Amino acid sequence: MDIRLRPVEAADLPTLYRHQHDPDANRMAVANPRDAEAFHAHWATVLADPTAISKAILADDVLVGRIGCFKTDGLDAVGYWIGREFWGRGFAKRAIALLLEDVPIRPLHARAAKSNVASIRVLQRCGFAVTGYRMSPPDELFPECKEALLVLV
16 A cells, blocks of 8 residues: 655544544543544644644545644654554554654654553554653543653654
8 A cells, every 4th residue: 555644634634533533542542532622623723833743644545544743741752543444554653654754853752551552562663662651640632541651762
């Protein structure tokens, strides 16, 4: 399959909303889905930010997820979400590799629930190293959980 990245567009939002609202995906990622109002408010801010790096992940022109770089806790970080129906096909690994070719920021950080071994494995295969674990504080998007901290230098 031809995997490529392009900027997220407003037309992608219904699919991305569906992806982030999947109960199995939220259990795996240990995440809380945003309701429609919060989701659209978040993406309005992201899409209006000229410094935001938010990419749609396309496989043969089918939207399979999204990936981006952002600041969190003062650190440059990467995050991604793959629609559950596309899991296990290497899309996350390829998307991270493509993003890293275009984004020279280092160090680059990532976090994943310790129980989300698939995501941790993908990040490690892309060169990220686990630097430790912590109990993450709960917020509107994530409940408290033990998370792995990763870095790419």
